[in-house]
Amino acid sequence: MIYAVCFTNFGPYHLARLRALAARLGERGDRLVAYETAGGERLYPWARSDGDEPFDRVVLFPDRELEELPAGACGEAMTEALDRDRPDAVAAVGYVRPESLALARWGRGNGAATILMSESQAVDRPRVWYKEMIKARRLRLFDAALCGGPSHRDYLVDLGLPADRIALGYNAVDHDFFADQTDAWRARPGSREGMPAAPFFLSVCRFAPEKNLLRLLQAFRRYRGQGGSWDLVLCGDGPQADDVAAAIEMSDCAEAIHRPGFLQADELARWYAHAAAFVLASVSEPWGLVANEAAAAGLPLLLSSRAGCARTLVPDPEGSTGARFDPMDVRDLAGKLGWVASLAGADRLAIGRRAREVAAEWGPDRFARGALEAWGVAATRPKSRKTILTFGNAAGR
Missing domain, CATH: 3.40.50.2000 (Glycogen Phosphorylase B;)
Structure with missing residues (x-):
């Protein structure tokens, strides 16, 4: 048949x-x-x-x-x-x-x-x-x-x-591909070349209004203003790229925000490998497959409550794989950035491992x-x- x-x-x-x-x-x-x-x-x-x-x-x-x-x-x-x-x-x-x-x-x-x-x-x-x-x-x-x-x-x-x-x-998504590729990148000497020296939040999305990047930038600025030391990496491109660039330039933390552009899967896996946490801030997101990729990479997840994957990949009680937030609330998002950055390294690794286990069921x-x-x-x-x-x-x- x-x-x-x-x-x-x-x-x-x-x-x-x-x-x-x-x-x-x-x-x-x-x-x-x-x-x-x-x-x-x-x-x-x-x-x-x-x-x-x-x-x-x-x-x-x-x-x-x-x-x-x-x-x-x-x-x-x-x-x-x-x-x-x-x-x-x-x-x-x-x-x-x-x-x-x-x-x-x-x-x-x-x-x-x-x-x-x-x-x-x-x-x-x-x-x-x-x-x-x-x-x-x-x-x-x-x-x-x-x-x-x-x-x-x-x-x-x-x-x-x-x-x-x-x-x-x-x-x-191809869960095993991202799990294997990120593990291989982490084990490769010099694979972090061209990336921020500081730990960084990673967001991967199309630069479009529904992805809510302008509020993410506001939340990141608030996080930095409260003493946060992590950087932010925005991977992607799209119709709102000029607005995103202008918002970065007008912020007082432009040196901590990085834009590698639109990346194919092989190169994207390198950024997943060296990120400290993943954030998806969309106000409209039917699922959010990039969150599956990030979970396969073993990253703690900070997900918009409006993403279709949010309650699947960050189930209750929150904290085991990451956290959800209201994408319209800059304070809430900034608070979640601060929460994951404040965790001990071993705790973040444990959260990332659990996120990988949960996402493996959705391959x-x-x-x-x-x-x-x-x-x-x-x-x-x-x-x-x-x-x-x-x-x-x-x-x-």
């Missing part, structure tokens, strides 16, 4: 998940077809990997970037690929992208199990009633879902999908098991060939 999965562009996260799913399918004599919408994406400029894979990789537009593709062309190309490959189950990311809707509609019309892959939470952004109505209607295209954690499942239940048709495990095989669970649930639902009408592209995420 054939399981078809579609992502817009394959980055390290996607490849790790797909390899794990292909391995699980291979054990039972089934096959994975992985559709990639475009050969590149400006939003996430990952280094391309075109080596042999344990799944059939189909790129709908190999020489195009995602942002330049017409919506209609994406849907048509997906339908043509599905007509050719005839999968028994299809999994789509969300219910907005044209190829995702084409995938779901094809599955409903051809008797295939239809699975939604989702990482949306109710708290991600203000919700508008008519958009929620459109989402609920589109959700009827799917027999089952695979989502990140409890907050994502709750949102799908609110939209009308029964909880017993929702599997967990969508948000996974690629968790995605694979969740994807197969969702297929199993979807396969038990009576199939309808009736086409479900939807409205435009207004639903958003």
Whole structure:
């Protein structure tokens, strides 16, 4: 049997998940077809990997970037690929992208199990009633879902999908890669070259308003003003880069703030290896896969309470793997920076080890098991060939 999965562009996260799913399918004599919408994406400029894979990789537009593709062309190309490959189950990311809707509609019309892959939470952004109505209607295209954690499942239940048709495990990274790479970097002489001499907080994210970097900088300034001695490293780039640069320049601690830029996984692992703690300050963060990476690296975690991963990777009682904070409260964030910096080195190492243990449960095989669970649930639902009408592209995420 054939399981078809579609992502817009394959980055390290996607490849790790797909390899794990292909391995699980291979054990039972089934096959994975992985559709990639475009050969590149400006939003996430990952280094391309075109080596042999344990799944059939189909790129709908190999020489195009995602942002330049017409919506209609994406849907048509997906339908043509599905007509050719005839999968028994299809999994789509969300219910907005044209190829995702084409995938779901094809599955409903051809008797295939239809699975939604989702990482949306109710708290991600203000919700508008008519958009929620459109989402609920589109959700009827799917027999089952695979989502990140409890907050994502709750949102799908609110939209009308029964909880017993929702599997967990969508948000996974290559945990072993980051664990092994960071351990290797720490053991390599001279690998800290070009990094701050002081211990440093590390934040890895796109430089965009929802990542809340301006408040993080305010909190860091407060931390330093209260006698803190750690530095801050911001890895990433994006549309708010100029605002971030201006805020750093206007602060009275610019010499303690560092910006290495957007880094690919291999180089990013070096920064994880030598950081003293990780912080993610987003006001909207469906999951926060960088927190999984940091946990795999063995770092204490300071996570925004709005991040989808927050209660999974920093469970109650807080302190065992790190701490959560209100991303709108600069005092709270500054206090958490001060808390982790005040810990004895041995205590921080113990917290980091526990974070690694917790995150290990959310590696690629968790995605694979969740994807197969969702297929199993979807396969038990009576199939309808009736086409479900939807409205435009207004639903958003």
